[in-house]
Amino acid sequence: MRQIRHGSILALIATLSFAPPAFAQGCAGVMTPEYSTYASYALDSGGHIYSTVVLDGSTQIGNTEYCNLSGVTHTPQIRNALGSSSGTVQGSPVSPSAYISISNTQEILAMPGTNYDEAFAADVYCSAVGTLFSSTGGTIWVRLAVTNYVYSGVEELGTPPQNYCGYSKDCPNGSGAASCGVDFLLYPDQGTCLPYAYTWQLVVNGDCFSVGIESMSNTAKNCT
Numbered sequence: 001m002r003q004i005r006h007g008s009i010l011a012l013i014a015t016l017s018f019a020p021p022a023f024a025q026g027c028a029g030v031m032t033p034e035y036s037t038y039a040s041y042a043l044d045s046g047g048h049i050y051s052t053v054v055l056d057g058s059t060q061i062g063n064t065e066y067c068n069l070s071g072v073t074h075t076p077q078i079r080n081a082l083g084s085s086s087g088t089v090q091g092s093p094v095s096p097s098a099y100i101s102i103s104n105t106q107e108i109l110a111m112p113g114t115n116y117d118e119a120f121a122a123d124v125y126c127s128a129v130g131t132l133f134s135s136t137g138g139t140i141w142v143r144l145a146v147t148n149y150v151y152s153g154v155e156e157l158g159t160p161p162q163n164y165c166g167y168s169k170d171c172p173n174g175s176g177a178a179s180c181g182v183d184f185l186l187y188p189d190q191g192t193c194l195p196y197a198y199t200w201q202l203v204v205n206g207d208c209f210s211v212g213i214e215s216m217s218n219t220a221k222n223c224t
Helices: none
Strands: 002-004 013-018 031-043 048-061 074-082 085-090 100-109 116-126 130-136 140-157 162-169 184-188 196-204 207-217
Touching: 031 116, 031 130, 031 140, 031 196, 031 207, 048 074, 048 116, 048 130, 048 140, 074 100, 085 100, 100 116, 140 184, 162 196, 184 196
Parallel strands: 002 184
Antiparallel strands: 013 031, 031 048, 048 100, 074 085, 074 116, 116 130, 116 140, 140 162, 140 196, 162 184, 196 207
Protein backbone atom coordinates (compact mmCIF):
# COMPACT_ATOMS: atom_id res chain seq x y z
CA MET A 1 0.00 0.00 0.00
CA ARG A 2 1.32 3.45 -0.95
CA GLN A 3 0.41 6.54 0.99
CA ILE A 4 1.24 10.14 0.10
CA ARG A 5 2.52 12.02 3.14
CA HIS A 6 2.61 15.74 3.74
CA GLY A 7 4.63 15.83 6.97
CA SER A 8 1.83 17.14 9.21
CA ILE A 9 2.10 16.89 12.99
CA LEU A 10 -1.16 15.69 14.45
CA ALA A 11 -1.71 13.62 17.60
CA LEU A 12 -4.78 11.45 17.15
CA ILE A 13 -6.53 9.77 20.04
CA ALA A 14 -7.34 6.12 20.59
CA THR A 15 -10.43 5.63 22.74
CA LEU A 16 -11.69 2.67 24.74
CA SER A 17 -15.14 2.61 26.34
CA PHE A 18 -16.30 0.56 29.28
CA ALA A 19 -19.82 -0.58 30.09
CA PRO A 20 -21.14 0.20 33.59
CA PRO A 21 -20.98 -2.71 36.05
CA ALA A 22 -23.32 -3.63 38.89
CA PHE A 23 -24.00 -1.02 41.56
CA ALA A 24 -25.26 -0.73 45.12
CA GLN A 25 -29.01 -1.16 45.63
CA GLY A 26 -29.68 1.20 48.57
CA CYS A 27 -33.11 2.94 48.41
CA ALA A 28 -34.17 0.18 46.02
CA GLY A 29 -36.05 1.42 43.01
CA VAL A 30 -35.26 5.09 43.72
CA MET A 31 -31.72 5.73 42.40
CA THR A 32 -30.66 4.36 39.03
CA PRO A 33 -27.07 5.32 38.15
CA GLU A 34 -26.48 6.03 34.46
CA TYR A 35 -22.73 6.66 34.25
CA SER A 36 -20.07 5.69 31.74
CA THR A 37 -16.29 5.70 31.72
CA TYR A 38 -13.84 5.81 28.84
CA ALA A 39 -10.12 6.18 28.38
CA SER A 40 -8.42 8.03 25.53
CA TYR A 41 -4.75 8.00 24.56
CA ALA A 42 -2.59 10.49 22.70
CA LEU A 43 1.03 10.71 21.55
CA ASP A 44 2.85 14.01 20.94
CA SER A 45 5.97 14.80 18.89
CA GLY A 46 8.08 14.86 22.07
CA GLY A 47 7.42 11.17 22.74
CA HIS A 48 4.92 11.73 25.56
CA ILE A 49 1.95 9.37 25.86
CA TYR A 50 -1.15 10.73 27.58
CA SER A 51 -3.96 8.73 29.15
CA THR A 52 -7.20 10.54 29.99
CA VAL A 53 -9.95 8.71 31.85
CA VAL A 54 -13.39 10.33 31.91
CA LEU A 55 -16.36 9.56 34.13
CA ASP A 56 -19.65 11.18 33.26
CA GLY A 57 -23.39 10.72 33.62
CA SER A 58 -26.08 11.17 36.23
CA THR A 59 -28.44 9.29 38.52
CA GLN A 60 -32.09 8.94 37.66
CA ILE A 61 -34.29 9.52 40.71
CA GLY A 62 -37.57 7.67 41.07
CA ASN A 63 -40.29 7.81 43.73
CA THR A 64 -38.71 9.15 46.92
CA GLU A 65 -41.76 8.63 49.15
CA TYR A 66 -39.93 6.01 51.20
CA CYS A 67 -36.39 7.30 50.67
CA ASN A 68 -35.47 10.71 52.06
CA LEU A 69 -32.71 12.20 49.89
CA SER A 70 -32.54 15.51 51.70
CA GLY A 71 -28.87 16.40 52.18
CA VAL A 72 -27.67 13.35 50.23
CA THR A 73 -24.70 13.93 47.92
CA HIS A 74 -22.87 12.00 45.19
CA THR A 75 -19.09 12.33 44.89
CA PRO A 76 -17.14 11.06 41.84
CA GLN A 77 -13.55 9.86 41.88
CA ILE A 78 -11.06 8.52 39.32
CA ARG A 79 -7.79 6.74 40.11
CA ASN A 80 -5.47 6.44 37.10
CA ALA A 81 -2.01 4.88 36.81
CA LEU A 82 0.01 4.83 33.57
CA GLY A 83 3.45 3.30 33.93
CA SER A 84 5.16 5.14 36.78
CA SER A 85 2.72 8.07 36.67
CA SER A 86 -0.38 7.91 38.86
CA GLY A 87 -2.89 10.13 40.62
CA THR A 88 -6.41 10.48 41.97
CA VAL A 89 -8.96 13.11 41.00
CA GLN A 90 -12.06 13.63 43.15
CA GLY A 91 -14.97 15.78 42.08
CA SER A 92 -17.10 17.98 44.32
CA PRO A 93 -20.13 16.51 46.10
CA VAL A 94 -23.32 17.22 44.15
CA SER A 95 -27.02 16.49 44.53
CA PRO A 96 -28.06 12.94 43.54
CA SER A 97 -29.66 13.99 40.23
CA ALA A 98 -26.87 16.37 39.13
CA TYR A 99 -24.85 15.64 35.99
CA ILE A 100 -21.27 14.58 36.76
CA SER A 101 -18.23 14.88 34.48
CA ILE A 102 -14.64 14.58 35.70
CA SER A 103 -11.38 13.44 34.11
CA ASN A 104 -7.93 12.27 35.18
CA THR A 105 -4.94 12.64 32.81
CA GLN A 106 -1.58 10.95 33.33
CA GLU A 107 1.53 11.44 31.18
CA ILE A 108 4.72 9.48 30.60
CA LEU A 109 7.81 10.01 28.44
CA ALA A 110 7.82 6.82 26.38
CA MET A 111 10.84 4.84 25.28
CA PRO A 112 10.18 3.38 21.79
CA GLY A 113 9.22 -0.28 21.93
CA THR A 114 8.51 -0.35 25.68
CA ASN A 115 5.05 -1.40 26.87
CA TYR A 116 3.47 0.69 29.62
CA ASP A 117 0.60 -0.78 31.62
CA GLU A 118 -2.39 1.24 32.71
CA ALA A 119 -4.89 0.61 35.49
CA PHE A 120 -7.78 2.85 36.47
CA ALA A 121 -10.94 2.83 38.55
CA ALA A 122 -13.86 5.25 38.50
CA ASP A 123 -16.44 5.45 41.29
CA VAL A 124 -19.45 7.47 42.39
CA TYR A 125 -19.97 7.50 46.15
CA CYS A 126 -23.41 8.18 47.60
CA SER A 127 -23.50 9.57 51.14
CA ALA A 128 -26.68 7.55 51.80
CA VAL A 129 -25.84 4.11 50.43
CA GLY A 130 -22.07 4.05 49.82
CA THR A 131 -20.58 3.17 46.43
CA LEU A 132 -23.30 3.66 43.84
CA PHE A 133 -21.21 3.06 40.72
CA SER A 134 -17.82 1.48 40.10
CA SER A 135 -15.91 0.74 36.89
CA THR A 136 -12.38 -0.52 36.13
CA GLY A 137 -10.47 -0.47 32.88
CA GLY A 138 -9.29 -4.06 32.69
CA THR A 139 -5.93 -4.90 31.11
CA ILE A 140 -4.55 -2.02 29.01
CA TRP A 141 -1.05 -1.32 27.69
CA VAL A 142 0.33 1.36 25.39
CA ARG A 143 3.55 1.71 23.39
CA LEU A 144 5.36 4.13 21.07
CA ALA A 145 6.18 2.27 17.84
CA VAL A 146 8.76 3.49 15.31
CA THR A 147 8.88 2.41 11.65
CA ASN A 148 11.89 3.19 9.45
CA TYR A 149 11.89 3.63 5.66
CA VAL A 150 14.70 3.83 3.08
CA TYR A 151 14.68 6.02 -0.03
CA SER A 152 13.69 4.05 -3.14
CA GLY A 153 13.59 6.71 -5.85
CA VAL A 154 11.47 9.53 -7.30
CA GLU A 155 7.99 8.79 -8.62
CA GLU A 156 5.90 11.00 -10.88
CA LEU A 157 2.19 11.05 -10.14
CA GLY A 158 -0.89 13.12 -10.83
CA THR A 159 -2.12 15.56 -13.46
CA PRO A 160 -0.26 17.79 -13.89
CA PRO A 161 2.61 15.48 -12.94
CA GLN A 162 4.31 15.99 -9.59
CA ASN A 163 7.44 14.34 -8.29
CA TYR A 164 7.36 12.40 -5.02
CA CYS A 165 10.14 10.95 -2.88
CA GLY A 166 9.45 7.23 -2.50
CA TYR A 167 10.35 5.25 0.63
CA SER A 168 10.10 1.52 1.35
CA LYS A 169 9.83 0.00 4.82
CA ASP A 170 13.30 -1.08 5.92
CA CYS A 171 14.35 -1.83 9.51
CA PRO A 172 18.07 -1.74 10.34
CA ASN A 173 17.41 -4.08 13.26
CA GLY A 174 15.65 -6.76 11.19
CA SER A 175 12.70 -7.11 8.82
CA GLY A 176 10.41 -8.37 11.58
CA ALA A 177 11.16 -5.57 14.04
CA ALA A 178 8.37 -3.23 12.93
CA SER A 179 5.05 -3.70 14.72
CA CYS A 180 3.21 -1.00 12.71
CA GLY A 181 3.45 1.05 9.53
CA VAL A 182 2.54 0.79 5.84
CA ASP A 183 4.99 -0.75 3.37
CA PHE A 184 5.59 2.35 1.22
CA LEU A 185 5.50 6.13 1.68
CA LEU A 186 5.46 9.06 -0.74
CA TYR A 187 6.46 12.61 0.17
CA PRO A 188 6.12 15.60 -2.18
CA ASP A 189 9.58 16.30 -3.65
CA GLN A 190 10.69 19.73 -2.38
CA GLY A 191 14.04 19.51 -4.16
CA THR A 192 15.80 17.11 -1.81
CA CYS A 193 14.86 13.52 -0.96
CA LEU A 194 16.66 12.47 2.20
CA PRO A 195 18.06 8.93 2.57
CA TYR A 196 15.48 7.80 5.14
CA ALA A 197 12.06 8.50 6.58
CA TYR A 198 10.33 7.37 9.77
CA THR A 199 6.87 7.34 11.32
CA TRP A 200 5.63 7.08 14.88
CA GLN A 201 2.52 5.16 15.85
CA LEU A 202 0.61 4.87 19.10
CA VAL A 203 -0.09 1.25 20.01
CA VAL A 204 -2.96 0.45 22.40
CA ASN A 205 -3.43 -3.21 23.34
CA GLY A 206 -1.71 -4.25 20.10
CA ASP A 207 -3.70 -1.97 17.78
CA CYS A 208 -1.66 0.62 15.83
CA PHE A 209 -2.92 4.18 15.44
CA SER A 210 -1.29 6.62 13.03
CA VAL A 211 -0.74 9.97 14.76
CA GLY A 212 0.70 12.01 11.90
CA ILE A 213 4.16 12.23 13.48
CA GLU A 214 6.69 11.47 10.74
CA SER A 215 9.55 12.98 8.76
CA MET A 216 12.26 12.38 6.21
CA SER A 217 15.64 11.89 7.90
CA ASN A 218 19.38 11.73 7.25
CA THR A 219 19.76 8.77 9.61
CA ALA A 220 18.04 5.41 9.96
CA LYS A 221 16.10 4.52 13.10
CA ASN A 222 15.53 1.10 14.62
CA CYS A 223 12.00 -0.20 14.24
CA THR A 224 9.98 -1.17 17.30
